[in-house]
Amino acid sequence: MKPLLSMKGATIRFGGLVAVKEVTFDIRPGDLFGLIGPNGAGKTTCFNLITGMYQVSSGEILFGEDCINGARKLPPNKICELGIARTFQNIRLFGALSALENVVIGGFLRSRSSLFSALTLMPPAIKDTRALEAKAMEYLKVMDLEEDAHTRARDLPYGKQRRLEIARAMATNPKLILLDEPAAGMNPQESEQLSRTVRRIRDDYGKTVLLIEHDMRFVMNLCERIVVLDHGEEIAFGGPDDIRNNPKVIEAYLGEPV
Ligand SMILES: Nc1ncnc2c1ncn2[C@@H]1O[C@H](COP(=O)(O)OP(=O)(O)O)[C@@H](O)[C@H]1O
Ligand SMILES: [Mg+2]
Numbered sequence: 001m002k003p004l005l006s007m008k009g010a011t012i013r014f015g016g017l018v019a020v021k022e023v024t025f026d027i028r029p030g031d032l033f034g035l036i037g038p039n040g041a042g043k044t045t046c047f048n049l050i051t052g053m054y055q056v057s058s059g060e061i062l063f064g065e066d067c068i069n070g071a072r073k074l075p076p077n078k079i080c081e082l083g084i085a086r087t088f089q090n091i092r093l094f095g096a097l098s099a100l101e102n103v104v105i106g107g108f109l110r111s112r113s114s115l116f117s118a119l120t121l122m123p124p125a126i127k128d129t130r131a132l133e134a135k136a137m138e139y140l141k142v143m144d145l146e147e148d149a150h151t152r153a154r155d156l157p158y159g160k161q162r163r164l165e166i167a168r169a170m171a172t173n174p175k176l177i178l179l180d181e182p183a184a185g186m187n188p189q190e191s192e193q194l195s196r197t198v199r200r201i202r203d204d205y206g207k208t209v210l211l212i213e214h215d216m217r218f219v220m221n222l223c224e225r226i227v228v229l230d231h232g233e234e235i236a237f238g239g240p241d242d243i244r245n246n247p248k249v250i251e252a253y254l255g256e257p258v
Pocket of ligand 2: 043045089
């Protein structure tokens with residue numbers, strides 16, 4: 001099967017620091033893929049490279065057959081248009097807007113170069129807001145936020161804000177969805193529920209999922225293939241059992257439960 005996303009020796013330097021060093025892995029269509037590693041390992045930086053926020057210093061990233069970062073570097077909105085959406089480690093929602101409005105805007109961001117143009121061009125561009133809202137409601141439903149549709153994003157509890165970000169990412173109709181620590185700050189019950197929902201996003205909606213997560217139980221139960229980074233370098237790759245028992249991984253986490 002041809003990979004959906006290929007990291008080919010992706011490297012980025014910030015001054016003297018090599019934040020991501022020659023990282024190479026393939027994500028296949030339909031993967032539930034985990035990217036883990038201790039704090040500062042370079043995980044979020046990988047997302048920033050994949051989504052075009054940063055340019056690689058060397059190496060390249062392919063999405064399907066297209067080079068999106070490397071010899072050719074596409075801007076974030078083009079990468080979004082090709083079908084990659086993300087959530088952020090630090091939640092980024094429009095706090096004063098309702099949950100529903102946040103998701104509707106997600107659909108618009110896909111084809112707009114900036115949030116500003118998305119917001120300013122929105123009214124004339126929308127002929128049928130109802131159709132858009134119906135679609136947005138469906139994504140809210142998937143994330144179990146139906147009853148919160150008209151609540152302001154900032155008034156939602158933290159766990160729900162995280163789920164709302166995923167609904168907004170879904171609204172861009174991506175092929176690949178990147179989740180940066182989706183279970184952070186959730187209690188065990190919430191994270192259990194989220195795990196089932198992420199699986200549904202793959203099983204029922206056919207999305208390929210790449211997720212960063214610090215909660216090991218979450219990753220080990222959900223992800224089928226996992227890459228481990230430490231100080232920007234790939235130290236392990238495999239299924240949950242390979243990773244759990246890998247001495248390099250255990251050492252990198254220095255006694256943290258894996
Ligand atoms: N824009 C930047 N400028 C300078 N250093 C950065 C920048 N972004 C990330 N870094 C550094 O790169 C390293 C990896 O960061 P990050 O990818 O956020 O780690 P992780 O998500 O694995 O915790 C850290 O040392 C961080 O300080
Ligand atoms: Mg991070």
